[in-house]
Amino acid sequence: xxxxxxxxxxxxxxxxxxxxxxxxxxGLAVRQGIxxxxxxxxxxxxxxxxxxxxxxxxxxxxxDITEFGKVPVEPHLPAVFNVxxxxxxxxxxxxxxxxxxxxxxxxLNCHYRVAVPSAVVGLPEVSLGLLPGAGGTQxxxxxxxxxxxxxxxxxxxxxxxxxxxxxxxIDAVVDENALKQDAIAFAKNLITxxxxxxxxxxxxxxxxxxxxxxxxxADYRKKNARAFRGFKAQENIIKCVEAAANMNFDxxxxxxxxxFFELLNSDESAAQRHxxxxxxxxxxxxxxxxxxxxxxxxxxxxIGAGTMGGxxxxxxxxMGLPVVLVEQTQEALDRxxxxxxxxxxxxxxKGKMTMEQVEARMAQIxxxxxxxxxxxxxxxxxxxxxxxxxxxxxxxxxxxxxxxGAILASNTSFLDIDEIAAVTSRxxxxxxxxYFSPANVMPLxxxxxxxxxxxxxxxxxxxxxxxxxxTPVVSGVCFGFIANRAMSxxxxxxxxxxxxxxxxxxxxxxxxxYGFAMGxxxxxxxxxxxxxxxxxxxxxxxxxxxRLGRLGQKSGGGFYxxxxxxxxxxxxxxxxxxxxxxxxxxxxxxxxxxxxxxxxRMLYPVINECSKIVEEGIAHRPSDVDIAMIFGYNWxxxxxxxxxxxxxxxxxxxxxxLEEFASLYGEAFxxxxxxxxxxxxxxxxxxxxxx
Numbered sequence: 001x002x003x004x005x006x007x008x009x010x011x012x013x014x015x016x017x018x019x020x021x022x023x024x025x026x027g028l029a030v031r032q033g034i035x036x037x038x039x040x041x042x043x044x045x046x047x048x049x050x051x052x053x054x055x056x057x058x059x060x061x062x063x064d065i066t067e068f069g070k071v072p073v074e075p076h077l078p079a080v081f082n083v084x085x086x087x088x089x090x091x092x093x094x095x096x097x098x099x100x101x102x103x104x105x106x107x108l109n110c111h112y113r114v115a116v117p118s119a120v121v122g123l124p125e126v127s128l129g130l131l132p133g134a135g136g137t138q139x140x141x142x143x144x145x146x147x148x149x150x151x152x153x154x155x156x157x158x159x160x161x162x163x164x165x166x167x168x169x170i171d172a173v174v175d176e177n178a179l180k181q182d183a184i185a186f187a188k189n190l191i192t193x194x195x196x197x198x199x200x201x202x203x204x205x206x207x208x209x210x211x212x213x214x215x216x217x218a219d220y221r222k223k224n225a226r227a228f229r230g231f232k233a234q235e236n237i238i239k240c241v242e243a244a245a246n247m248n249f250d251x252x253x254x255x256x257x258x259x260f261f262e263l264l265n266s267d268e269s270a271a272q273r274h275x276x277x278x279x280x281x282x283x284x285x286x287x288x289x290x291x292x293x294x295x296x297x298x299x300x301x302x303i304g305a306g307t308m309g310g311x312x313x314x315x316x317x318x319m320g321l322p323v324v325l326v327e328q329t330q331e332a333l334d335r336x337x338x339x340x341x342x343x344x345x346x347x348x349x350k351g352k353m354t355m356e357q358v359e360a361r362m363a364q365i366x367x368x369x370x371x372x373x374x375x376x377x378x379x380x381x382x383x384x385x386x387x388x389x390x391x392x393x394x395x396x397x398x399x400x401x402x403x404x405g406a407i408l409a410s411n412t413s414f415l416d417i418d419e420i421a422a423v424t425s426r427x428x429x430x431x432x433x434x435y436f437s438p439a440n441v442m443p444l445x446x447x448x449x450x451x452x453x454x455x456x457x458x459x460x461x462x463x464x465x466x467x468x469x470x471t472p473v474v475s476g477v478c479f480g481f482i483a484n485r486a487m488s489x490x491x492x493x494x495x496x497x498x499x500x501x502x503x504x505x506x507x508x509x510x511x512x513x514y515g516f517a518m519g520x521x522x523x524x525x526x527x528x529x530x531x532x533x534x535x536x537x538x539x540x541x542x543x544x545x546x547r548l549g550r551l552g553q554k555s556g557g558g559f560y561x562x563x564x565x566x567x568x569x570x571x572x573x574x575x576x577x578x579x580x581x582x583x584x585x586x587x588x589x590x591x592x593x594x595x596x597x598x599x600x601r602m603l604y605p606v607i608n609e610c611s612k613i614v615e616e617g618i619a620h621r622p623s624d625v626d627i628a629m630i631f632g633y634n635w636x637x638x639x640x641x642x643x644x645x646x647x648x649x650x651x652x653x654x655x656x657x658l659e660e661f662a663s664l665y666g667e668a669f670x671x672x673x674x675x676x677x678x679x680x681x682x683x684x685x686x687x688x689x690x691x
Contacts, residue, residue, distance in 0.1 A: 005033030007040045012048045013187050014041030014089075015180070019055035026102045027064035028073050031080050034106075038083050038091065049090035049187040052110065053180060058097025059119070060106055063134075077102055077134045081109040085199055090190050094183035095119045095170070100158065104169075105132055108139040111198050114172045114186050115161040116179050121169055122158030126233045128276055129269030129638065133260035137240035138252040139200040143168045146210045149241050150220050154234045201249045210245040217242045230515045230638050232268045236260075267648055271640030274686075275630060278623035278641075281689070282473050283462050286620055294460040295407065301326065301377035303394060305336025308411055309383035311439025314340055315468045317361040318440075324366045324373050333367050340365070343440065371397045379407040379464070381433055388415050392423050399424040407457050409433040410448075414480045417450040427452040431461055434481060436632045444631035445470040446481050473628045476618040482625055483632035486613060486642070489605035492668070494520045497601060498541065499582040501591030504559050505570050510598045515636025520602075521559040522568060525552035529559075539584060544577045600657050607646045607654060608672055614643075614688065615674035622685035643685040651679040 006017045016037030020030050034052065041050035054060060063077070084091050084106070093099070093107035095115035104121045107113050115121070123132045123140065131137055132153065141149035144167045152159070164170040174182035189195075210216060217238055221228070228234040236259040243255040263269045300316040301324040302309050309325070313336075316323045327333035344358040366373065374380050380402055382394050391410060398408055408430045410420055421430035432448025445465040449458055458474070465472035475481040480488055498504050498521075508519020518526070529542050530551045545551075545558055550573065552558035553566060560568035582589070593601070610625045619625045626641025639645045646654055655676060661669040671679075678684065 004029055005037045007037050009044065009047060010184055011188065012046055012191070013184050014044060014047035014050040015184075016041065016050060016052050017055055018052070018060070021056055023058050023061035023098075024054045024056060024103075025062060025064040026060055026077060026080075026106070027067060030060070030064075031075050031077065034080050035075055035083050038087060042087055042089060047089060048191045049092065050087065051092045051094050051180075051183045051187055052084070052106075053094040053183065054096070056097075059093070059095045059099045060103030061098050062101030062103050062124070077105070081106065081134065085109040085111075085201070087111075090187060090195070090197065092183055092187050092190070094179050095121070095161075096179050098122070098158070101125055101132065101136075102134055105134040105136045105139070108135065108143070108169075108200050112171045112186070112190065112195075113169065114174050114179075114183050115164070115170045116176045117161050117173055118176060119161040119164075119170075120158040121161075121164050122156065123153050124156040124158070126154060126156040126231075126237065127272065129231070129233045129266065129272035130263050131233055131237045131240060131256070131260055133257060133264075135201075135253060135256065137237060137256050137259075138244045138249060140169075141207050141241050141244040142200055142203040143206070145206040146216065146241060146245055147220075149244075150217075150238065153237050153241065154224070154228070207245045212246065214242070230268075230636055232266055232638075233263055233272075236263055268638040271638050271644055271648075274623070274640045274644050275626065275637055278627050278689075279471055279631075281621070282471060282624050282627050283466070285458065285462075285474055288455055288458060292455045292459040294463045295378065295405065295456055297321065297378045297407075297460065297464065299324070299377050301374040301380040302383060303371075303374075303380065303398070304383035305333050306383065307339075308435065308437060308439050309381075310336045310340050310343075311437070311441070312381055312383055312411065312435055313365065314343065314361075314440040315435070315470075317364050318469075319464075319467050320364075322364045322366060324368055324377055326368050326371060326373060328369070330369065333369065337362075337365060337367060371401050374398065375401050375403060377402070377406060379409060379460070381409040381411055383411040386413055386415070388419065391415060391420055395420050395423050395430075399426065405429070407431060407460060409461070411435055411439075412448075413484055416479070417448045417477050418452070421450050421452060428454040429457060431457050432475070432477075432481070433461055433464075434475075436483075442632070443469070443471050444483070444628060445472050446483065446628060446632070447472050447474045448477060448481055449474055450477055471627060471631050473624050473631075474620060475628075476616070478613075478616070478618050482613055482619050482628040485618075486606050486609045486625070486629065487633050489609045489668075490602050491520065493601045493605055495541065496587075496665075497593065497598065498578050499585065499587040500593075501582070501589045502593055502598065503570065504574070504578075506595070507598060507602070510595050511602060513595075514599060514603070515639055517634055525558035525560055525562075525568075528552045528554055539581055541574075541578050541581050544581060545574060548573070548577070550574070601661065603642065603645075604654055604658055604661070605669060607642045608658060608669070608675060610642050610646075611672040611675040611685075614685070615672055621689045623689045647684040647686055651675060651684065652682070655679045 004020045008015050018033055041047045091110045093110040093113045096119050099107050099121045123136045125132050161173050165173050240256045240259050243252045300321050302313045303326045305325050305327045313323050313325050347353050348355050348358050380398055384390055384394055410432050417432045421427035431453050434446035436442035436444050447461045462472050494507050504521040508522050511519035528551055529546050550558050557571050559574045561571045613619050614622050622643035626643050629635040629641050630637055655671045658669045658671045
């Protein structure tokens with residue numbers, strides 16, 4: 001008996017119950033409790049089989065990741081597993097909730113596994129840039145086969161109990177409300193039937209056929225090359241599964257540990273672990289009282305049925321809310337609703353929802369051409385053209401019809417929320433809810449807190465983000481908020497470099513090699529140059545390309561020309577436009593910049609702007625900025641975001657390079673005061689994350 005372990009006997013079955021809230025993580029006390037409980041069962045002559053079960057809401061949800069980086073304390077997980085696996089008596093894992101990571105690995109060391117229907121099993125370590133380090137890569141292939149194991153472990157996707165039983169991971173699915181009783185019955189049956197004492201480590205029939213077959217692993221790498229690009233964990237997992245085929249079990253375990261520690265000590269895993277914790281921190285708002293009450297949201301309104309408005313409408317529909325969708329014309333309204341339906345039907349065709357669910361959500365849309373239809377909505381989100389004059393007019397109309405206590409939200413990407421709020425009679429009800437496009441897909445919601453935004457409005461926005469499955473990042477008021485403001489600096493420098501004679505192709509290559517899905521100019525072509533190059537009276541390359549009808553991929557060409565398969569080649573027309581604009585603007589030519597300097601010019605100004613965002617209090621902490629950039633702009637997760645990456649490079653090195661660039665290119669590269677201060681103190685952005 002320990003503080004967290006209870007041992008009891010029922011009809012010759014020893015039951016080891018672990019209760020270590022909130023998720024029974026496999027920390028030191030839990031490891032000690034498991035060993036103590038199993039050993040009690042082994043030592044008791046009346047006990048013929050042992051069940052390991054957990055109290056609370058879940059089975060062992062995984063390793064205690066707060067122990068990562070600390071000096072390991074015995075007993076380690078392998079010692080726990082040895083006691084279980086080598087028990088002379090049957091050991092049965094009784095699973096409810098989640099058996100993830102080390103929790104599933106523990107269950108795999110038991111001789112048998114039963115689970116309730118709602119239980120979930122998985123090996124999600126890949127999301128932390130790691131691999132299962134306690135036998136998961138060696139045991140899972142022996143149960144479900146090599147190819148299924150590759151998918152299961154490299155994806156980290158969990159599996160429900162029934163498919164897990166069909167795959168062979170679970171031996172029986174038992175009654176949802178009778179796990180303990182049914183596990184006892186299962187164990188008694190093992191005893192009665194003299195069932196074999198199955199050890200997963202000894203099961204080789206599903207791996208032996210792949211011994212020496214390197215082609216299956218080469219094919220898997222090729223098939224997933226795009227998805228796995230830049231990630232070390234997936235490659236090490238593939239190596240470990242290949243080891244399961246080619247090595248005996250003990251050799252495979254030794255190899256797995258080597259691959260695990262290689263990842264644990266890598267920058268990529270450190271970055272992904274940073275992101276894991278940082279994502280959970282964004283909803284912790286230092287000056288928002290914990291007892292702040294959220295407002296009750298039962299009905300939503302959305303103004304604008306275009307790309308953004310339609311996506312926002314879908315977010316609310318997915319929450320189960322009715323949505324009043326307002327447009328200026330019937331044609332625009334019909335078109336927007338048609339696109340929403342098409343999006344849902346595409347999802348249904350992929351098997352991710354039923355047509356009944358599609359119809360149920362479509363039935364929740366209340367179309368209207370009148371603002372008065374918004375009068376009973378609890379939250380009204382404006383998603384109209386990004387013009388202050390237009391938005392001010394819209395908010396005056398909303399203010400005139402919205403009920404008392406309704407939240408008035410703007411989806412503006414750049415504009416001043418306080419100026420918008422000021423035209424209403426209720427500025428405390430106004431907030432920025434900035435979705436990223438496509439709004440129904442992108443995981444970030446930037447919540448812009450105005451000077452007069454009420455705490456209950458902020459709290460409600462955070463709650464809405466959670467229900468939508470989005471990661472919220474709270475921003476103060478400034479032009480562009482966090483993500484757009486910071487990334488505008490990358491755009492400025494990339495646009496300047498092409499005028500200086502650097503090829504757009506080379507800049508795109510540098511961005512791609514760093515880890516972005518595509519470089520800035522290919523991305524501009526994809527989005528549309530008429531979107532990114534409009535509304536400016538300045539002479540710009542993008543503006544000139546638009547004037548020539550070169551709008552990007554949708555018109556057959558922009559910076560690049562595209563064939564029928566959308567293969568890109570740098571456009572001679574774009575090259576001439578760049579030269580012409582550079583000549584008219586008198587830009588000094590510097591065509592021979594190194595890839596190292598191109599990357600620094602692209603991203604060090606972003607780091608500098610992020611530093612200013614933290615310094616000004618626009619973001620609560622540097623890690624919030626990282627999350628905004630990763631989830632809003634697909635900054636490569638294995639880089640950890642600009643703030644984490646800057647710490648890896650060293651802030652002194654960042655400052656030195658910015659000062660060098662400032663001497664060459666001017667004030668745009670002047671280091672921020674915060675960056676200079678931290679560099680002088682030999683400190684890091686990470687040191688500010690808990691403030």
